[in-house]
Amino acid sequence: MSRPRKVAAGLAVVIALTIAGCGGGESGESTQSLPQGSEAVSLDPSEFTTTIDNPYWPMTPGSRWRYTETDSEGARQRIDVTVTDRTKRVAAGIEARVVHDLVTDEKGRPVEDTYDWYAQDADGNVWYLGEDTKEFENGKVVSTAGSWEAGVDGAQPGIAMPAAPEPGLAYRQEYYAGEAEDNGEIVSVDEQAEVPAGHYSSVVMTRDTTPVEPKVLEFKFYAKGVGPVLEFTASGGSDRGELVSFEPGS
Numbered sequence: 685m686s687r688p689r690k691v692a693a694g695l696a697v698v699i700a701l702t703i704a705g706c707g708g709g710e711s712g713e714s715t716q717s718l719p720q721g722s723e724a725v726s727l728d729p730s731e732f733t734t735t736i737d738n739p740y741w742p743m744t745p746g747s748r749w750r751y752t753e754t755d756s757e758g759a760r761q762r763i764d765v766t767v768t769d770r771t772k773r774v775a776a777g778i779e780a781r782v783v784h785d786l787v788t789d790e791k792g793r794p795v796e797d798t799y800d801w802y803a804q805d806a807d808g809n810v811w812y813l814g815e816d817t818k819e820f821e822n823g824k825v826v827s828t829a830g831s832w833e834a835g836v837d838g839a840q841p842g843i844a845m846p847a848a849p850e851p852g853l854a855y856r857q858e859y860y861a862g863e864a865e866d867n868g869e870i871v872s873v874d875e876q877a878e879v880p881a882g883h884y885s886s887v888v889m890t891r892d893t894t895p896v897e898p899k900v901l902e903f904k905f906y907a908k909g910v911g912p913v914l915e916f917t918a919s920g921g922s923d924r925g926e927l928v929s930f931e932p933g934s
Contacts, residue, residue, distance in 0.1 A: 716846065716848065716850070716853055718809070718843050718846060718853070718854075718855035718856070719840065719841075719842055719843065719855060719856045720854070720855065720856055720867075721856060721859070721867075722840065722859050722861070722865075723840070723856075724840060725840060725841065727776060727777075727778060727805075727811075727841070729776075729777040729778045729779070731805050731806045732778045732779065732803040732804065732805055732806075732811070733803065733804050734771050734779055734780065734781040734803055734804075735804065736781055736802060736803070736804045736810055737804070737808075738804060738808055738809075738810045738845050738847065739908045739909060740845050740849065740888050740906040740907075740908055740911065741810055741844060741845040741906060741911040741912070742909065742910075742911065742932075743767045743781055743783060743802060743810075743911075744767060744932060744933035744934065745767050745768060745769040745781075745933050746766075746767060746769070746931075746932075746933030746934055747766070747767040747930075747931065747932050747933035748764070748765065748766050748767075748929075748930070748931040748933075749763075749764075749765040749911065749912070749927060749929070749930050750762065750763070750764055750765075750927070750928045750929045750930075751763040751764075751765070751912075751925050751926060751927055751928060752880070752925070752926055752928055753787075753923060753924065753925040753926075754923065754924050754925075755921070755922070755923050756921050756922040756923065759789075759790070760790055761787050761788065761789055761790070761795060762787070762788050762789075762792075763785065763786070763787050763925065764784075764785075764786045764788075765783060765784070765785050765786075766783070766784045767781065767783050767933055768781075768782045768783065768784055770782040772799075772801055774801055774813045774814055774833050774834050774835060775833050775834065775835030775836045776813065776833075776834040776835035776841060777835070778803050778811075778813060778834070778841075779803065780801035780802055780803045780813045780814075781801070781802050781803060782799055782800070782801060783799070783800045783801075783802060784798070784799055784800075785797075785798040785799075785800055786798075793820070793823065794820045794823070795819070795820055796817060796818065796819050796820065797817070797818050797820070798815050798816065798817040798818070799815065799816045799817075800812070800814075800815045801813040801814050801815065801833075801834075802844060805847075807847045808847030808848075809843055809845070809846055809847045810843070810844040810845040811841050811842070811843060811844065812841060812842050812843065812844040812857060812858050813833070813834040813841045814831075814832050814833035814834050814836075814839065814841070814858075815830065815831060815832065815864075816828075816831050816833075817829075817830050817831050829863065830863055830864055832858070832860035832863060832864050837860070838860070838861060839858075839859065839860040839864075840856070840858075840859040840860075841858070841859075842855065842856040842857040842858040842859060842866070843855040843856065843857060843868070844857065845888075845906065846870070849870045849873055849888045850870055850873065851870055851871060851872055851873065852869070852870065853869065853870040854867065854868070854869040854870075855867070855868055855869075856868075857892070862896065863896070864896075865894050865895050865896050866892060866893075866894045867892065867893050867894065867895075868890045868891070868892050869890060869891045869892075870888065870889075870890055871889045871890060871891050871903070872888070872889040873886070873887075873888050873889075874886055874887075875887040875888070875889045875905060877905040877907065877913050877914045879913050879914050879926040879927045879928075880926055880927065880928045880929075881913065881926075881927040881928055881929055881930055884905075884907035884910065884913055886907075886908060887905045887906060887907050887908075887913070888905070888906040889903060889904070889905050889906075890903065890904045890905075890906070891903060892904060897920060899919055899920040900917065900919060900920030900921065901917070901918045901919035901920065902915055902916065902917050902918065903915065903916055903918055909932075910927070910930050911930075912927070913926075913927040914926055914927065
């Protein structure tokens, strides 16, 4: 759930509330300017830091999130996300925080093993700068599709979490043509979410899409001081991911 990833009654209620525009203040176009689509950006590395303290997605080294994800067929996976103390200078010249994302199946076997790279700009926006990902079958790597790095082969960085989320604010989350073209939009900043880890209020809710899979629509929820707590696929599947536990770093 560290990147742009993949009830019944509860899901229907949430969708209905979303369509009705429940919570989150007034809708409409935001005046903030964030990267869109495939547009190129020129970023000054000196304006970035690996100290990521955005309240809706803090990434202090040592922080750990554990999620469970259930797909449309009822299969469950475990997702463990850990903020490491390592950094990486991506090709775009920015020093990024390395976050490890490990997905395992019900038998504990690796399904996907990913290192994501994030940094925060001077305004407090969290940027997503790429990932090194491997997919497994029977213990062997079968694909690295989806891997990308800002500044390599036309790949462009995107926004993981805006500094000042507000309804209507849209942004690119990542861009690598044909592989990673996720987009996000803030739907609300005053939602609630209840997951195994607890009940959260004043939650930011996003609407995530990608032209690579035009029928897929996801909603994600971010709690202050925690980060991602819930996500579900409303179209193109019925996956649901929930936060089970969170341990802040120090």
